[in-house]
Amino acid sequence: MGTGTATEYRHYIGGEWVRPEGTYAVVNPATEAVVGEAPDATVDEVQAAVAAARAAFDGWSQTSKRERSALLRAAADRWLEKHDELVPVIQAETGTVSALASALQVRMAAARLHEYADLALLDWDDPLPPTPGARPGHRGGELLGAIAVRQPVGVCACITPYNVPVPGVAGKVGPALAMGNTVVVKPAPQDPLGTIELARVFDEVGAPPGVVNVVTGSRPEIGAAIVASAEVDMVSFTGSCTVGEQIYAAGAPTMKRLLMELGGKGAALVLHDADLDTAAESISRTWTFHSGQACVAPTRVVVARARYAELVDRLAAIARVLPIGDPLDPGTVVGPVISGAQRSRIESMIGAGEEAGAAVVVDGRRPDHLERGFYVGPTLLAECTNDMYPVREEIFGPVVAVVPFDDEEEGIAIANDSSYGLYDYVFSTDTPRAYAIARRLRCGNVGINTADRNAHTPFGGFKRSGIGRMDGKYGMATYSELQSIVWPSR
Numbered sequence: 229m230g231t232g233t234a235t236e237y238r239h240y241i242g243g244e245w246v247r248p249e250g251t252y253a254v255v256n257p258a259t260e261a262v263v264g265e266a267p268d269a270t271v272d273e274v275q276a277a278v279a280a281a282r283a284a285f286d287g288w289s290q291t292s293k294r295e296r297s298a299l300l301r302a303a304a305d306r307w308l309e310k311h312d313e314l315v316p317v318i319q320a321e322t323g324t325v326s327a328l329a330s331a332l333q334v335r336m337a338a339a340r341l342h343e344y345a346d347l348a349l350l351d352w353d354d355p356l357p358p359t360p361g362a363r364p365g366h367r368g369g370e371l372l373g374a375i376a377v378r379q380p381v382g383v384c385a386c387i388t389p390y391n392v393p394v395p396g397v398a399g400k401v402g403p404a405l406a407m408g409n410t411v412v413v414k415p416a417p418q419d420p421l422g423t424i425e426l427a428r429v430f431d432e433v434g435a436p437p438g439v440v441n442v443v444t445g446s447r448p449e450i451g452a453a454i455v456a457s458a459e460v461d462m463v464s465f466t467g468s469c470t471v472g473e474q475i476y477a478a479g480a481p482t483m484k485r486l487l488m489e490l491g492g493k494g495a496a497l498v499l500h501d502a503d504l505d506t507a508a509e510s511i512s513r514t515w516t517f518h519s520g521q522a523c524v525a526p527t528r529v530v531v532a533r534a535r536y537a538e539l540v541d542r543l544a545a546i547a548r549v550l551p552i553g554d555p556l557d558p559g560t561v562v563g564p565v566i567s568g569a570q571r572s573r574i575e576s577m578i579g580a581g582e583e584a585g586a587a588v589v590v591d592g593r594r595p596d597h598l599e600r601g602f603y604v605g606p607t608l609l610a611e612c613t614n615d616m617y618p619v620r621e622e623i624f625g626p627v628v629a630v631v632p633f634d635d636e637e638e639g640i641a642i643a644n645d646s647s648y649g650l651y652d653y654v655f656s657t658d659t660p661r662a663y664a665i666a667r668r669l670r671c672g673n674v675g676i677n678t679a680d681r682n683a684h685t686p687f688g689g690f691k692r693s694g695i696g697r698m699d700g701k702y703g704m705a706t707y708s709e710l711q712s713i714v715w716p717s718r
């Protein structure tokens with residue numbers, strides 16, 4: 229069996245390293261240099277991957293929990309052993325700054341696989357109370373016993389975005405395999421090389437052929453072909469709302485099971501009694517955490533008018549001093565965004581805010597000391613109203629917009645006036661009140677006085693932000709079908 233090498237990447241299909249018909253260049257967002265040539269899948273290659281996953285399903289779904297747990301643990305351990313060779317590749321293709329590259333892009337992938345190695349051992353069987361049999365004319369005396377069990381869904385397509393490529397894949401492959409599904413992984417076109425390295429790790433630790441398949445490609449048609457396949461039972465998708473809508477529609481004829489983790493426009497509701505140090509630090513993660521390329525970023529600040537000027541000043545002071553530039557420089561906090569196309573989109577959204585009357589308090593467009601690379605510096609829009617385009621729509625870049633409110637009910641209404649519902653935040657020193665407000669926010673996750681996440685919580689969105697939940701045992705249940713089994717007592 230051939231293997232992919234650092235310079236020659238291949239598809240991983242049915243336990244074989246398949247030389248692709250074509251390749252495309254993966255570009256370093258910081259230097260615009262080519263990092264490597266990734267396989268550019270054809271529809272035939274995709275179908276081969278789906279067929280391999282289908283062929284492997286019967287065997288894998290019959291394995292014991294221990295066997296599945298052991299495979300995930302071995303993969304996580306091996307991934308960590310290769311940490312030092314993985315960081316440069318993944319950092320180059322994602323543009324992640326050195327301060328985050330190891331923890332966010334490499335270790336988090338292993339943490340997710342380790343977590344599902346543990347959760348694979350969970351007992352999901354749910355014995356139910358017996359009920360009397362109720363056949364017409366039956367003389368009675370019979371009880372019906374029953375159990376609800378969880379079965380794997382089948383072949384699961386894992387389609388992922390570019391921001392945290394390998395942890396994104398691990399967060400799908402982990403629970404899918406733990407539950408007994410087989411997978412076809414299709415990572416984002418911008419940074420697929422780390423995911424091919426993950427396939428190599430599964431291969432090295434002896435994953436049975438076809439249990440994990442990875443195909444990469446530059447064209448949306450490749451993802452679409454996977455979704456359209458009648459041999460795929462479930463699509464676990466993370467990405468934009470627009471593509472999510474297409475997958476929802478395309479999956480209907482084959483009644484796909486769907487996990488949809490889509491966009492966000494997180495409101496940070498800052499009440500009049502908030503600790504502004506905490507609020508400003510949390511909000512500034514939109515700039516300091518992977519250049520705002522995070523669906524959970526608190527990008528829409530909804531602040532009590534009494535604290536508005538003070539908060540804008542504090543945020544501006546932070547935004548102006550954050551070092552932006554080469555991700556390899558250990559002092560850099562803000563690196564590039566993923567591509568020239570994404571930089572243009574972010575710039576045009578800042579421009580749309582300006583035209584609509586927002587004040588560009590800090591303007592990160594085209595930092596002059598950076599001639600190459602796809603950079604947008606921290607940007608702060610103030611004097612916003614909630615109807616402005618960059619306040620309503622996800623930007624997925626280092627841009628924070630601030631909207632003042634007069635009374636708390638208005639603040640809650642503004643926070644909820646969004647088609648998204650992924651992650652909101654409440655900042656107040658009166659935590660019982662913050663808790664009561666959190667319960668009124670129409671979104672899947674709320675942080676009170678923190679932008680940190682608890683990895684065991686069910687993660688997902690209300691409204692346009694998605695369907696279903698990932699993470700922890702909730703995420704694992706998503707990759708199962710409930711089956712009821714009933715029997716007579718005699």
Ligand code: NAD
Pocket residue numbers: 387388389390391414415416417447448449450451452453455466467468469471472474475489490491492522523622624650689693694
């Ligand atoms: P995207 O929707 O453009 O692409 C995501 C994936 O879908 C890629 O692999 C892409 O090739 C594939 N794809 C494109 N068209 C397809 C089609 N018709 N059928 C099937 N697959 C198709 O997203 P992106 O630009 O890579 O990532 C940014 C988006 O991801 C943002 O909206 C962000 O909020 C979202 N995101 C959400 C979460 C979450 O957990 N909710 C996490 C990270 C990112």
